[in-house]
Amino acid sequence: MKDVKCECGHVNPHGTVLCEACGKILDEQEKEKQLLDMRYEGSARRSQTYNKTIIDKIWNFFSSVKVGVWLIIVTLIASAVGTILPQEMYIPPTIAADEYYQQQYGWVGKLYYQLGFENLYSSWWYMLLIAMIGVSLVICSLDRVVPLYKALKAQNVTRHEGFLRRQRIFGVNKGVNVTELSVIKEHLKARRYHVREDNGDLLAEKGRFSRWGPYVNHVGLIIFLLGCLLRSIPGMYVDKTMWLREGETAVIPGTNEQYYLKNDKFILQLYDKNKDKTYESALSKVNQVAKNYQSNVVLYKRVGQGLPGEKPDLKKEQAFKIRVNQPLTFNGYSVFQVDYKLDELNAMSFSLTNKKTSQSYGDLKINLYDPKTKYDLGKGYSVEILSYFPDFEFSKSGEPTTKSRIPNNPAFVFRMFSPDKPKGETSFVAIKQTIEPFGNNEYKMSFRGIETKNVSGLTIRKDSTLWAIIIGGIIFMIGVIQGAYWNHRRIWIQNKNGDVWIAGHTNKNWYGLKREIETVLSDTKLNMPEDQLQTEKMD
Numbered sequence: 001m002k003d004v005k006c007e008c009g010h011v012n013p014h015g016t017v018l019c020e021a022c023g024k025i026l027d028e029q030e031k032e033k034q035l036l037d038m039r040y041e042g043s044a045r046r047s048q049t050y051n052k053t054i055i056d057k058i059w060n061f062f063s064s065v066k067v068g069v070w071l072i073i074v075t076l077i078a079s080a081v082g083t084i085l086p087q088e089m090y091i092p093p094t095i096a097a098d099e100y101y102q103q104q105y106g107w108v109g110k111l112y113y114q115l116g117f118e119n120l121y122s123s124w125w126y127m128l129l130i131a132m133i134g135v136s137l138v139i140c141s142l143d144r145v146v147p148l149y150k151a152l153k154a155q156n157v158t159r160h161e162g163f164l165r166r167q168r169i170f171g172v173n174k175g176v177n178v179t180e181l182s183v184i185k186e187h188l189k190a191r192r193y194h195v196r197e198d199n200g201d202l203l204a205e206k207g208r209f210s211r212w213g214p215y216v217n218h219v220g221l222i223i224f225l226l227g228c229l230l231r232s233i234p235g236m237y238v239d240k241t242m243w244l245r246e247g248e249t250a251v252i253p254g255t256n257e258q259y260y261l262k263n264d265k266f267i268l269q270l271y272d273k274n275k276d277k278t279y280e281s282a283l284s285k286v287n288q289v290a291k292n293y294q295s296n297v298v299l300y301k302r303v304g305q306g307l308p309g310e311k312p313d314l315k316k317e318q319a320f321k322i323r324v325n326q327p328l329t330f331n332g333y334s335v336f337q338v339d340y341k342l343d344e345l346n347a348m349s350f351s352l353t354n355k356k357t358s359q360s361y362g363d364l365k366i367n368l369y370d371p372k373t374k375y376d377l378g379k380g381y382s383v384e385i386l387s388y389f390p391d392f393e394f395s396k397s398g399e400p401t402t403k404s405r406i407p408n409n410p411a412f413v414f415r416m417f418s419p420d421k422p423k424g425e426t427s428f429v430a431i432k433q434t435i436e437p438f439g440n441n442e443y444k445m446s447f448r449g450i451e452t453k454n455v456s457g458l459t460i461r462k463d464s465t466l467w468a469i470i471i472g473g474i475i476f477m478i479g480v481i482q483g484a485y486w487n488h489r490r491i492w493i494q495n496k497n498g499d500v501w502i503a504g505h506t507n508k509n510w511y512g513l514k515r516e517i518e519t520v521l522s523d524t525k526l527n528m529p530e531d532q533l534q535t536e537k538m539d
Contacts, residue, residue, distance in 0.1 A: 006022060007024065012026065013043075014049055015048060018042025020154040023162075024163065027042075041147075047060045059143070062140070063143040078126060081120075082117050082121065085108075087121070088119050131229065134222050137218045156198070157203040159203075167503040168510065170502070172496075175498070180524045181200070181493065183524050187519065187521075193206045201493065203491075208488050216483075221472065223468055223475060225472075226468055227468030235254075236464045236465055241458065241460070243455050243456070244456045244458060245455050246263050246265060248262070252335070254333075254460050261298070262300065266293070266455070267294050268342065268454075270291055271290075292323060293340050296321050298320075302315075332462050337457075339457025340455065341455040347365055349449045350363070350364055350448055351364075352364075352445065353446040355443065363448060364377065372385070382417045383445070384417070385415075386414070387400070388413075389411040389412075390402050391404040391407065391409050400428070411428070411430035412430075429447075487509050489504070491503070500526060
């Protein structure tokens with residue numbers, strides 16, 4: 001591919017339609033048009049010139065505006081589908097995601113999960129779409145802005161006759177006094193035009209920076225998309241939930257097991273309709289309205305790494321009272337109070353009892369979140385838990401199962417051993433329900449009581465990508481303003497064999513350009529050039 005040398009002496013890249021310096025038409029197809037296409041100054045774009053190697057084909061694919069638009073449309077559709085069902089982060093953590101979607105939404109939920117929509121915004125294919133949009137923006141911009149910049153930088157004051165004739169605003173004035181040009185020059189400067197002069201010819205230009213507005217938009221979008229991609233890097237973006245019971249110490253999700261939180265006490269304060277007269281009418285309609293709910297917590301930091309399964313060595317960092325809109329903040333993380341549960345089952349007490357005599361042979365207390373396998377009651381009496389169903393229900397096949405790992409409706413299969421029953425007796429025990437599957441037993445598990453705890457619902461958030469999203473948004477808006485409120489205007493005034501040729505071009509707002517030319521030509525005898533596009537339509 002050889003460069004093309006114009007008769008003016010300027011060497012143009014292969015594929016150039018208009019000479020960058022003088023504007024002479026180099027493409028034979030362009031000569032057939034009434035008006036010139038000045039969108040990219042007739043510059044040679046790589047995507048329209050090279051199409052041989054695989055790199056050329058990739059470049060040409062991503063440089064297409066249609067491809068970029070379709071990528072955005074596909075991404076928007078995928079994003080919309082991702083909002084139909086809740087994302088995995090918002091479903092109960094007590095049940096596997098594939099089971100949850102199928103149980104709650106049937107075959108639609110199963111398909112939703114299989115297609116990867118449950119973690120849409122962090123899925124590899126969604127990130128690939130975002131990356132492809134970014135690549136398209138980069139290549140589209142480079143494919144256009146580089147040749148456009150070179151063409152505008154190389155433009156001469158004196159332009160080819162064919163270039164002037166095929167501008168939308170064009171006119172010829174015969175027999176003009178030379179002093180008229182000096183008046184026009186002063187008028188142009190008064191209108192804040194940058195005026196260049198060469199051999200009596202004038203090129204007045206202003207607002208060129210507005211041509212870069214779309215590409216500034218692209219830069220802002222690229223930075224914005226980069227911020228979105230950074231969210232997929234572990235530790236850069238965290239949005240997790242945790243339920244923390246009173247007295248419990250648990251690792252804070254999303255902190256790489258470096259920080260732990262202990263819930264010392266949960267406090268709930270309610271409005272009193274006898275004292276809070278302002279809300280008396282509202283309180284009369286409902287039983288309870290929370291005035292304040294808070295978690296008194298202690299933040300710990302892990303010391304050292306330790307071995308897997310080993311109890312971590314924790315160092316106290318601070319104590320804090322988390323309230324609504326008053327989060328605990330540390331090392332870029334924020335822990336918000338968002339929900340609570342009162343009197344959640346925590347432990348149940350039973351007694352091994354003889355059914356006939358009602359004599360008790362020992363009590364046992366079962367931690368519903370960490371039950372033991374076997375409880376030794378002494379003197380040859382013991383109880384073994386064969387099966388535990390924290391949230392008991394019967395499946396469609398009639399088998400006992402659990403809906404979740406939260407003890408909302410606990411049930412047990414006990415094996416009771418005694419000196420006279422060394423092989424043991426089996427009993428299924430649930431709330432208000434006891435089943436003896438192998439006949440009548442001599443012993444039973446008598447319910448003694450329950451222990452409850454309040455639970456704090458907390459949200460953990462960290463966003464180290466916000467700076468990129470904010471900067472990208474600001475740059476994008478700068479590009480919007482730059483391209484929307486200014487326009488690139490050029491006026492050529494040239495002396496051709498005693499006649500004065502006037503041509504004008506703008507990337508938008510032709511009415512404003514024509515009004516400005518009228519103002520520039522005022523106080524002179526020069527006629528206003530014609531709008532050839534309107535003349536063509538009238539013809």
